[in-house]
Amino acid sequence: MNNNDIFKKLRVALQLRDDQIEEILKLVDFRMSKGEIGNFFRNADHPKFVECGDQVLRNFLNGLVIYLRGTKENPTNAMDVIKKNQAEVKKNIAAKAKPETKPKVEVKSKPANKPKPKPKTPKVQVVEKFQYKSGKNKK
Numbered sequence: 741m742n743n744n745d746i747f748k749k750l751r752v753a754l755q756l757r758d759d760q761i762e763e764i765l766k767l768v769d770f771r772m773s774k775g776e777i778g779n780f781f782r783n784a785d786h787p788k789f790v791e792c793g794d795q796v797l798r799n800f801l802n803g804l805v806i807y808l809r810g811t812k813e814n815p816t817n818a819m820d821v822i823k824k825n826q827a828e829v830k831k832n833i834a835a836k837a838k839p840e841t842k843p844k845v846e847v848k849s850k851p852a853n854k855p856k857p858k859p860k861t862p863k864v865q866v867v868e869k870f871q872y873k874s875g876k877n878k879k
Contacts, residue, residue, distance in 0.1 A: 743792035744780055747800065751781065754804075754822065755829050764803040772796070 751761065758774040765772055779790040810816035 743794065743797045744784075747780055747792050747797060750800075750804070755825055760825070761800070764807045765799060767803040767806045768799050770796075770799040770803070 750756070756764075758777050761777050762772060762774055765777075776790070779788050780792045780796075782789040808816070808818040808821050
């Protein structure tokens with residue numbers, strides 16, 4: 741198991757998005773863009789896949805401790821933070837699932853001249869009954 745696998749499993753277990761991971765890394769003054777973070781979660785044979793180094797994982801874990809527990813001056817309960825994140829995820833899922841209804845706009849158009857339907861032509865059988873012979877005589 742490599743650092744990328746550990747990073748992926750933590751991301752899934754804690755239901756973290758790329759912007760939250762970026763925020764966690766900023767807590768320990770380690771700056772990375774969302775694109776760079778997303779490259780860690782790609783498939784290993786993808787051309788833009790990047791191996792997650794020890795320094796990145798170490799800074800993420802240190803930031804995660806601060807993110808979940810808080811600082812000595814301002815401690816927080818880790819379960820409260822996790823439940824808050826889960827509520828945000830559910831809210832985002834519900835918002836995506838519910839399509840926004842747009843008011844219908846009436847479009848006034850000229851009455852279209854409908855083309856006359858073409859008369860139906862009777863089907864003509866192109867090939868008459870034809871027997872395929874495979875060269876074997878039937879007994």
